Amino acid sequence: MTDKLLEIQNIYKKFYLYSSRLRRLFNALGLCSKGSKTQEIQALKDITFDLAKGECLGIIGPNGAGKSTLLKIISGCMVPTDGNVIQRGRILSLLELSAGFNLSLTGRENIFQSGKLLGYSIEELDRAIESIEAFADIGKFFDLPIKLYSSGMFARLGFSMYSHLPCEIFIIDETFAVGDIFFIQKCFLKLEDLMKQGQSILLVTHDMNAISKFCQRAMLINEGALEYIGDPKQAISQYYHLERSGKRVDDSKSNKNDPELQEQITQEMFPWPETSESCDMNSLGLRNANYFKVISFYCCDQNLKSCNSFHPGEKLLVFYEVEIVKFIGVPIGSIAIWNEKNISIYGKSTYQTKEANKKPLQSGQRLRFMHEITLSIAEGVYTIELGMAGIPEETLGQLDVMSDEMVHSQIIPDAVTNKATAFSVMFGSTRNIENSHHGLVNLKSSIKTYISNKE
């Protein structure tokens, strides 16, 4: 007896576009030739994977990658063009928020209506209704038509219903995006509980922390194809690389750096990532760059391995190399970190440190930068901004006596990109992480205490 509850075998899905609906109808009736299809969209290509009992498998990928189509096929809401879905147990799919609810019915009526449609008996629904109501925690709204609900209430009702009905495989698609933080926490606790009970979970989300925390494996889908399946951290890292470069990841190709560049790297004493994947320079997009050309850009962990997923307190190393195209004085490189809400939480330029180059460079010369940042920041997803500028050598020598405004007036800005790459900071399963502060960033601070016993 296999412990695989779900086997997805070579799933293909094509959508066809027709010149008219009438033509589509004739085609569906088998009255049209194959040539009548005007356009073919390959939504899924040869997807094969399985899901073991009690396993949580995360599915990530950019928008339009085919995640929801895959879930709809697994749920039976869509028919694949080719391939098989073998299920051993009841599947419950919470696909998006409204979960197949009728707006004119109350929350309670919808539970019974949808429950019956999903194949549950009245007795089963009667048994579950109290716990569903308690978990949803929407008060009197439970007995009001759901057209009056907010999106958060929809999420509460949907998740509450689906998570309290018995099933072997639970599919969740993007339901954590709405709802307040307390509800999200409650949902994750419930998911943990379900996994302990042996339920298998397929989780589609853009919340990389959730993937990292809850999934034993994660799969990355891009342009309908399975790019990677395995370690969640690796899947997340590949996802960020994909998001930033806008291209498909191919390890065998992306690890082949320019041999000439590799030779130079080993000759330098300056630490430099040897096998990491550099970002695609074209997509890095330094806007209005007249003085610089970015040769390479790496986002690494402290082992100089390409990495986009960190734990709080870990070191992020940003490496980049530029070539001077036109003389601009002393080149300045700066890195800024922005959070999901587009708030800059950190920024530093080379002129603000003593160790960086202080000499002007001529055109054709190259300069490498290594920016080491201790990530004493909150969990979340961040983007890195790379900026390049120049400053006269004389100004650098007078920084101590110049005001900020004066320094800024001397800087010749050249180019900036606000999406060099993205990374996430999340708590790991080992919990071996820095616990240095609360809040967004760990500010330079000190705490002193004094025992003031009453004399």
Add this chain to the structure above:
Amino acid sequence: MSGYQNHTNYFEYIISAGKDHLKHKFLDSAGGLFWAVFNPLFQIILFSLVFSNIFMPEKTGLNSFDAPYVVYLCIALVPWLIFSESVYESTNAIMDNGYYLKKMPLPTWIFVAKCNLAFFIYSCIGWICVLVFSFIMGVQPTLWWLISPFILLLFQLLAFGITLITSVLNVFIKDTSHGTALLLQLIFWSMPLVYYVNIVPLILRTIIDYHPVYIYLNALRSLIIKGECPSPLLLLACVVIPFVLIWIGISLQKHMEKDVRDII
């Protein structure tokens, strides 16, 4: 494939959802049941005024049924009005329930069935009113009256068969529901519901006798007013036509399910 549910659950759903459909259709509006009764009543009054007082058909000797015109009218018009509304609404059943179909692995036909069941319940209530009214108007009840609900059921199954087909077509061509409304008007006037069959040219009367929709309404009139059973051939047609249409409709729904789900 994934569909895990069995048909017993679907039937449970169809029955409860059919009742809910009626409840929300009539009881949730401010006028409640008033509108459910008023609409057909208004049409009956209107047709009665126009045809019995203006054209005075009883005096022309055209009435082959020994009953007041208003009874003659009601027996066919009430089931027809509910039938036509049922066909119109059920044609939209798949599109109207897209929110279920997008997110649950359900067969499309259950929504058509639910809608038709709701109208069958509505039709039964309407029919009881018609029988009571006929009795008040002096029509003597016979044992044949007991057969009439079965004709009514077959009539609703005819609507189910038709709408299994039109509901799928409506997914592909949105104009289907508009076309259906137009066709229902044509069918209405092609049958002697508000006029007497005797005013129709003789050559057309034979066609009307085998009119696939009128055979049910004519059967109801024969049972209630004349106290006669329709011919076995017509009864056979009343049974066979709906089931053939249902078979075609279910086959069509299965055949086109993949495309229907892609479109929805």
